[in-house]
Amino acid sequence: MKNGLKKMLAVFFSSTLILAACSDGGEKEASSEKYKIGVTQIVEHPSLNAAFDGFKKAIEDAGINAEYEVQNAQGDNSSNTTIATNLVSANVDLIFANSTPSAQAVASATSEIPIVFTSVTDAVGAELVDSMEKPGGNVTGTIDAHPDAITNTMKFLKDELGAKNVGMVFNSGEQNSRAQVDAVKEMLKEMNMSVVEASVATSADVKQATESLIGKVDSMYIITDNTVVSALESVISVANENKIPMMVGEFDSVKRGGLAAYGFEYFDIGYEAGQMAVKILKEESKPADLPVQIPQKLKLIMNKDTASTIGIDVKDEWKAEFSE
Template identity: 50%
Template sequence: MKNWIQIITIIAVFSLLAACGSDDGSSEETTASETYQIGATQIVEHPSLDQAYKGFQAALEEQGLEVEYDFQSAQNDQNNVKPISDNFVADGVDLIFANSTPSALGALQATDEIPILFTSVTDASGAGLVESMDDPGANITGVLDLHPDAIKKTVEFIAANFPKATIGTVYNAGEQNSVAQIESVKEAMEGTGLSLAERTVANASEVKDAATTLASEADVFYIITDNTVVSALDSVVGVANEQDIPLMVGEPDSLKGGGFATYGINYHTIGYRTGEMAAEILTGEKTTKDIPVEYPPEIQLFINKQAAEEQGVEWNDSWDEDAEFVETE
């Protein structure tokens, strides 16, 4: 009797194994991970914008998304901006990452359907990118690169440490974000005793001459987050070091290039937050309409001690406690 039971058991086991081993395609499910196509564009390549792009990529990688990027720089040529996004539209990308105000404007002109996520934009409403911070519009949203208090605090720093100074600034009047910032600088200067000397440029090759002519008037340089000037910041740094003129800048990455001080933000951080938004959109959790435009996180004082020494800045001991220090690269 036991032998018959053993034989029946063996037959049952082999039958089960045979059934499990048969592969008719119905017993297994293969789930291929989706690969998303992202067109990434910025007006020019410089440290701040590059860090924002790296932050954007890092966020999507940490979310576990498979992404293929088509990165295109406009090489600081406005004529290249819209054609780049036109090509993204023709290629049928899933999302456009627009890293700067001109790039975001070009993307919005190219499509009202493909989601656009922007960062490194100073004044999204003023530039006509969004209807409002809370209600950005049909297919666009993102993260600004200017904290509401950044310019005010920077001007207060200048007034406190360089009283009655003339501030020399160079910017591209063709960049809407720069015009908005200069207006904010002027507003912040009211009642401080500071004065402003301006030079405008159309391209990076004009920056050195503009800074040189300003040197005879300026007690302090202040370079805002103007893409044209920041891409040629070394020209301003050279003049500042030669003439012992403290160089205030608009963001910490410019300190690594030789600026002295700023109240600023981390561009990697705003790029990362934009990447988190992109992940929500790509996976269908949200649409651009569901995500308000965001300001960057809180700001703080950053100082480059080496630049301070090279630019003849008299050290204030309170900065040792107040500032985060950045070194020249």
């Protein structure tokens, strides 16, 4: 009798342990599901890096276990295309494309893998999506163009700084940049102001292109051009040396020495892109059904040191915040 009872208890406890082990194993498998995210970025500079930081933070905050395959083209478009091919071949679960050229390259490489972009100015013009409201296909994301940013910047240059001729250094081969320059030119026609263009192909051309504007312009506006922003210190040195006020397209460029920007934090648009990626990875939404988002906050940030260097008094009525 005692031996029989012992055997029954042994079987019971053994069965319980097996069930518990199966249960624990099942829970671990569910919670430890790992997603492979491919990341492509056209070049290294603070704004794009901040956007990637924001993206990763959103993934982390959602409890997503992610492994990143990160590749940077370092401004080389041929490398950009190779990176896109490599990420598709790696069979990643999702691709995060950080810049217009990066997004265009991966969108051309795959129509199957979900793509979420950020740091893109004109998603429709770049042929990444059918429309902002209904992207269609496998691509969606967040743009780095607030509808009021250029308008506010041009009004500030004219009304507050008395500018008439605005110098713009940009890579004409980057669709993102061409769209912004054209928008500025169209706007300035109505304001009796003009744009003086200086085109570059690589970051090595930036300083010489900026110097070519001296004597032709009374202000500058450096947009979110990856080639130029990656060599921004060259522009800043020329502008400051010649006492030319230089507005920029985003806050990181203000911190680096630009006079001011009407903008937003690239970390924020990266974070918002990450939130979209979470919905896609969890199969709550498809890229085709997630509208492209614009930046949520727009404000004026100024660099007091730069203002002092070029002899501009910061007025209280500008209601500006200041870079640290």
